[in-house]
Amino acid sequence: MSKVRTLFSVWLAYMLEYRAELFFWALAGVLPLILLGVWQEAASSGAFPLSRSEFARYFLMVFLVRQLTVVWVIWEFEQDLVQGRLSHKLLRPLDPFWDYLLAHLAERAARFPFVALLLLLFFLLYPEARFAPHFGDLLLGLGLTALAFFARFLMQYTFALLAFWTERAAKLEELWFVLYLFLSGLIAPLEVFPEPVRALALLTPFPYLVYLPAAFLAGQEVGLFPGLWVILGWTLAFLLLWRGLWRLGLRRYSGHGA
Template sequence: MTLTGWANARWAFTSSRVRTVYAYRTDVLIWLFAPAMQVVLQAALWRAIYGERAIVDGVPLAMMTTYVSLAAIQHLIGWDDTTDWLIERVRDGKIGTDMARPVGLLSQQVCGQVAQLLVKAPMVVLLLPVVVFVSGLGAPAPGAVGPYVLSTLLGWMVSCCLTLLVASVAFWTLELSGMEFLYFVLSGFLSGTLVPLWVMPDWMRVILEWLPWQSVVYTPVAIYIGRFEGARAWEAIGVQLLWLVLVGGLVRLVWRRAVHRVVVQGG
């Protein structure tokens, strides 16, 4: 297959998944409504915690509300339903058809994740007025725009790899709802979506800053608001790159074994 044919096949599959996502309008509305509510509630919570104080432990209220608002958007970008989609395909036997396609099964999942990102991009635009109104979104720290965009891209890629690892368990067991919910809760905590990592005890913060989940939310937002500047920002991006290589390699190994575990149900 030529390079053009390779690209066209993957774009065709990605476009098909975009149309599939938009077919479920309720899910799309929930994806938009959930982070909007998270922004409103988190901003109200931290304003109540700060009370009459403008700064707590050296962190201004405006910085904190900007953090939690951006964290909600970063979590929206990073999260996708690859696991649900794969479970359904394995359970009803359609995975056999997927494996026979000219586009590899793992590539199909990546195309699906790209499709969801394309769907969520306009959602982010719609959410920005809510963020500005609720939290008074501050401007990025000086020199932070480039590193922030790079960090966001790397965080999304790390998140995709982590999701693919969780989804691969579907090849060994058909019941993943409990594990998926547990992963959703833990990833929200470990990534700094719910609470910034800098409020954690020092020993816990150091550990969490070296785990892959912080790459998805905490690192890009910390760069945006200026918590990570200069060499510290690039060090954090280096950690993201390291985890992308490690988790990406693990995904390839696991999926290579997983496809040999398929038992088609029905279909």
Template sequence: MVEYRAELLFWVLSGTFPLILMGIWVEAARSGQFGLQPVEFIRYFLAVFLVRQFTVVWVVWEFEREVLEGKLSPNLLQPIDPVWRHFFSHVAERFARLPLAAVLVGVFFLLYPQAIWLPSVKAIALGLITVSLSFCLRFLMQYTSAILAFWTERASAVEQFWFLLYLFLSGMLAPLEMFPAAIRAVVLWTPFPYLIYFPASILVGMPVNYTQGFLTMLGWGILFFGLNRWLWRRGLKQYSGMGA
């Protein structure tokens, strides 16, 4: 991952979309009609940027290529599930992009010194836990979509549909406080807010329901894990790649 650090820099920069949205919401917040102060928007979208840096997943495209090109076959002969290769390559990439993300955060605070804050020890600890759980849930959801490559050549198309829901319901475009109360109550029972909104809110100290958050993440994690293993067993019977 470090060897291809130039490419990695472009991937880090591609995750700055929340910082662009931040400028829009900060200007809107100055009208005083959105319930959050401009500095709260700045901190929230910085937290969104950080959470996205550590929860981005691309396993569906890698696994789809392995199935279509028959490269999955030799991995199936080894005494370890191929998923761990993808999982730990993602983990390694987190550490490789950490210095680049830190530099961007430093530049950000130079531009917005009023947004500097020091999270509490509790917020940091819970933030690290929730970011890790969010990454695992995001990886599990996408890997479940990736297994559909056993039946279709465009498993990534399914992921692109999920991404639309992820884009609008995860809190990446706006904090869920901007949603009508009835819609927000429903959205909070879906897995998407816990991929970005929940850990970002914890990092900046916004009020969240910890019990509902962790139980919802656990419930969706169990559901996707069961579906993943069921699809995997059936997919292996369907697989007919080169050398399989």
């Protein structure tokens, strides 16, 4: 535990050196806030199951969830592997997985003040989005956000391990991100999806990475089950896949003299 605390504090200090860059990273995730205005105008027609205020609250919470769950580990791992830095990480008495994970958590802690500032600004710009969430929904939404972050990180880290065999592992993540973009609830809440598309999406991990935690945080009436079991099942599957690919990848890496 002392190793984890020390590594987290080192990464936090490192992230705080780039506060201006963190602010621009936070601004880069404003797509949900742009879509907020689009869907609010669409809701005025009365053709959708959510009202203007419900759309506003939902997309503000999507912005928050996205800011807390953004992951870039595949590009870091790929660069470390290609440039030889992974060898140095393997000499440490800690699996590199935790090094990358703690770097992401430290970045979240450093980024959060900027995210809170942007949320406050948009609450002022959209008075209809102001609401007081139930304490239970807030806790559950934050818990689901933490689970979504870990699942997203684990999925991308598992894809990153393919860099042991190919230098284009990030291309798979780009394909995965297209599915994530359309099925996660990032560009539209699942309530507006056609029923067949919605039923298919609910079998994938994507809605539980954005839609479910955002809906709870926004105070919408959504069911926790079976969605929780679905995302836990996908997380377990990627956990097993990660461990298998890690063992095979290390053998290949050491076999090349690294």
